[in-house]
Each structure stands twice: as C-alpha cells, then as structure tokens.
Amino acid sequence: MMNRCKGCGVYLQTEHPSMLGYILKKENGLCNRCFRMRNYNEYQKVIQDNNDYISILKKINDTNDLVVLVVDLFLFHKNIEEISQYLHNDILLVLTKRDILPKKIDDQKLISYFQKMSFSFVDIEVVSSIKNYHFDSLFEKINIHKKSDFVYVVGYTNAGKSTLINQIIYHYSDKENLLTTSMMPSTTLDMLSISIHSELTIIDTPGLLIQNSLIDMVDEKILKKIMPKKELRPITYQVKGKQYIVVEDFLSIGAFDVNMTLYFSNSLSIKRFYQKPSDYCYQREIVVKKGEDLVIEGLGFLTITSDTVFTIDSKYDICIYTRKKFI
Ligand SMILES: Nc1nc2c(ncn2[C@@H]2O[C@H](COP(=O)(O)OP(=O)(O)O)[C@@H](O)[C@H]2O)c(=O)[nH]1
Ligand SMILES: [Mg+2]
Structure with a gap:
C-alpha cells in the first residue's frame, strides 16, 4: 500500500520531484511541500476542486x-x-x-x-x-x-x-x-x-x-496582514456626507451619513478620504439594512447603525454580501 504524507495526507511518491507527494527523506514521512512549509515557511499553492471534497463528504455520509x-x-x-x-x-x-x-x-x-x-x-x-x-x-x-x-x-x-x-x-x-x-x-x-x-x-x-474569497487572491505579504493574530479592536467611523474608507491598496468602501464599525485585522492600513482616491476595476453598490452586517469575504465584516447604501470598489472580484447581524 502506498504511504500518505503525515502532514497533509497526499500519497507519497519518489519518482517526480515536481509533482505533489514527492518525498526526499523517507524517515520524516513528510512530502517535500509539507517539509518546506514547516521548515522554510515556503508555500506551494495547490488548486483544489470542490467536487473532490464533495466526494469525500459523500464517503463520510456512507x-x-x-x-x-x-x-x-x-x-x-x-x-x-x-x-x-x-x-x-x-x-x-x-x-x-x-x-x-x-x-x-x-x-x-x-x-x-x-x-x-x-x-x-x-x-x-x-x-x-x-x-x-x-x-x-x-x-x-x-x-x-x-x-x-x-x-x-x-x-x-x-x-x-x-x-x-x-x-x-x-x-x-x-x-x-x-x-x-x-x-x-x-x-x-x-x-x-x-x-x-x-x-x-x-x-x-x-x-x-x-469562492471569490480575498484569501485566494492576494499575495503572501497582504495575506499575513489580513489574518488577525490576536483579539480584534473594531474601528468605528462616523461618516458625515460622502466619505471613503480605503483598505491598503485594494478596497475602497464609499458611504454616506452613517456610523459604521469595521471588524478587519488591525494589521491592515486603513485610511479615510473625503474624495474618492482611486478607481478599481470591480465596482458595485450594495444596500445594507439595519440589523444586517456587510461581509467582505476573506477580509471581515462591518456593522452599521442605520440603513445605508455602500459603493464598494475593489482591485479583486471579491464576494460581498449582507447577512443577519452577527454580534
Ligand atoms: N487566532 C487563531 N488562529 C487560528 C486558530 N485555529 C487556526 N488558526 C489559524 O488559521 C489558519 C488555518 O488553520 P488550519 O488549521 O491550517 O486550517 P484548515 O485548512 O481548516 O486545516 C492558520 O494560520 C492557523 O494558525 C485559532 O483558534 N485562533
Ligand atoms: Mg488543514
């Protein structure tokens, strides 16, 4: 029977160094990818297919x-x-x-x-x-x-x-x-x-x-900032007139006369502008009702105190939606 990597579960092989599951040192039982991730913090991206995971779920269902x-x-x-x-x-x-x-x-x-x-x-x-x-x-x-x-x-x-x-x-x-x-x-x-x-x-x-989570789109440097490592300190903005809250260089949240609180990682650079600073390729408007949060997939969420219409501009095609207020 073929052995699996002890770190990620992939089948191990010794023939093809550039393919998944390649193992250099049999003693440690880890594939090259896990070995490098653990020892050098090097990450090799693997595109997974959700249908494969659904097959796993079906097996569990049996x-x-x-x-x-x-x-x-x-x-x-x-x-x-x-x-x-x-x-x-x-x-x-x-x-x-x-x-x-x-x-x-x-x-x-x-x-x-x-x-x-x-x-x-x-x-x-x-x-x-x-x-x-x-x-x-x-x-x-x-x-x-x-x-x-x-x-x-x-x-x-x-x-x-x-x-x-x-x-x-x-x-x-x-x-x-x-x-x-x-x-x-x-x-x-x-x-x-x-x-x-x-x-x-x-x-x-x-x-x-x-699907369409920011986590899959940004580079490692930004990813480290997006993922909070400790307790979040939410940031509240009292927006008067039209203002733009800009996150790093990839997202602008336009809002009008509203109090909003951001639950995003505190390692991110977030600035307020009184005029729209730049245009990004993905633009959309979204209505958020009192009692709802606005979720930006992979980044976090924001809460509001009254119904409002946001204009969101982003460098990436991120999934943005409302949900029933969480906290
Ligand atoms: N702050 C915090 N981070 C966590 C916790 N559990 C996991 N993580 C982090 O979340 C990321 C994904 O974890 P991982 O276990 O690989 O997720 P998996 O894909 O579901 O197996 C890693 O960066 C972990 O360090 C937790 O309880 N608190
Ligand atoms: Mg895992």
Missing part, C-alpha cells in the same frame, strides 16, 4: 460516524449549511478562533446565532486552538457523541481544522507528529487518519474552498 464541523467565527461562510446538506451523520458544531473576536461578547450569543440556522447538530462548542480555550470540554463532547471509533473533521479550508486536531494530538494522545497547518487555503490535501487512543481515530479532511 458511514454512521460522528462529524465535527469546524467553523471560523471570524470568517465563517454564509453557506455553512452547504456542507451539512451532504451529511446525514450526527454533527458536532465547533466554533473556533474565539480569540479573534472581542472578549466582551458572550459565547452564548455566538452559539445562539448558529442555533438559528437551518441545520441541526448534536452539540456545539466555542473554542480557540491558539489559546487552548474549552478543549477539555470539546474532547469530552467528542467522546460522548462519537458513534464508533472514527470521527471526521470537516469544514471550509482555513477554518482551523488541522490546528484543532493538533491540539487534540498534543493534549490527549502520546503521538508526536503534528499536521501541517498554514494561513493559506488547501494546506491539507487528502483525508488523514490520526489515532488518538485505542477507541478514537480522528480523520482530518482538506475542506471546501470558498
């Missing part, structure tokens, strides 16, 4: 095993129900990256938001893998709800699935190998089984790609 659906609290996708529609399995919903949202928000408020969605789950937990927040409780829930020795971890790419499994490996198993994680989408390439104890094997999966 089992009766527990599924852990990992959702990024900061950048969750509007269609998280999309994944559950392929699965009849019991789903334990895990809301991760809690450390990024402001501390003062009550966890129960976050939970209630997801409870109102149309899919049902056996339980729900709010965690942070970075801060090891609520991991004992999560691990207990996994052990209570599992139907067999196998538990699958699914979600969108970059949600934090592999980082979460690494925490479980670190705290609750005697294994030393950790999975490869990164801020880039599609780090994990195939299903990967990790035995935690004699009655629990966790299976990591690559994840569904979010």
